[in-house]
Amino acid sequence: MPRNHLAVVTMPPFDDGSGYDADLAAKAQRWLEQLDDIWLACRYNHAFPKILPRNGRLPRGVDASPVPGRTGFYQISQTCRDCRIVRTYTCQGDLFARNRSYSYDWPEGYKMPKGASAYITADDINAERTRRVLETLKTLPGWSELAADAELALA
Ligand SMILES: [Zn+2]
Numbered sequence: 001m002p003r004n005h006l007a008v009v010t011m012p013p014f015d016d017g018s019g020y021d022a023d024l025a026a027k028a029q030r031w032l033e034q035l036d037d038i039w040l041a042c043r044y045n046h047a048f049p050k051i052l053p054r055n056g057r058l059p060r061g062v063d064a065s066p067v068p069g070r071t072g073f074y075q076i077s078q079t080c081r082d083c084r085i086v087r088t089y090t091c092q093g094d095l096f097a098r099n100r101s102y103s104y105d106w107p108e109g110y111k112m113p114k115g116a117s118a119y120i121t122a123d124d125i126n127a128e129r130t131r132r133v134l135e136t137l138k139t140l141p142g143w144s145e146l147a148a149d150a151e152l153a154l155a
Pocket residue numbers: 042043045046047080081082083084085
């Protein structure tokens with residue numbers, strides 16, 4: 001039997017089937033399939049500009065502004081060069097403190113539907129990312145065989 005006739009059935013991470021929500025699983029799958037290419041490419045891998053002033057200016061995509069009413073506190077925002085998502089944090093002096101926590105402005109549709117993380121793993125997201133990239137890669141000279149091997153690995 002040729003390998004491409006084998007089907008792998010993805011099992012959701014529910015031990016006994018309790019709590020499994022077929023509608024939510026389908027919604028999660030649709031979300032992943034319809035996720036914008038740039039958001040999929042950027043997921044876990046945003047290109048936030050470094051906070052590194054040059055010539056007396058912050059780099060494009062980095063903003064700093066004082067927090068009103070809190071002397072010495074600044075709010076720093078960084079805009080992803082690729083997908084334009086903005087992350088923000090507040091600091092006092094130590095710009096690179098380990099405990100800084102970011103807040104994000106997520107555009108509509110970027111975030112997984114609520115509860116979908118039980119159905120979509122980071123591996124699923126990477127597999128979808130790979131599948132989409134391979135669609136283009138296999139059209140490039142010399143890439144078709146490599147793309148075919150990668151597709152078999154995903155099956
Ligand atoms: Zn991004």
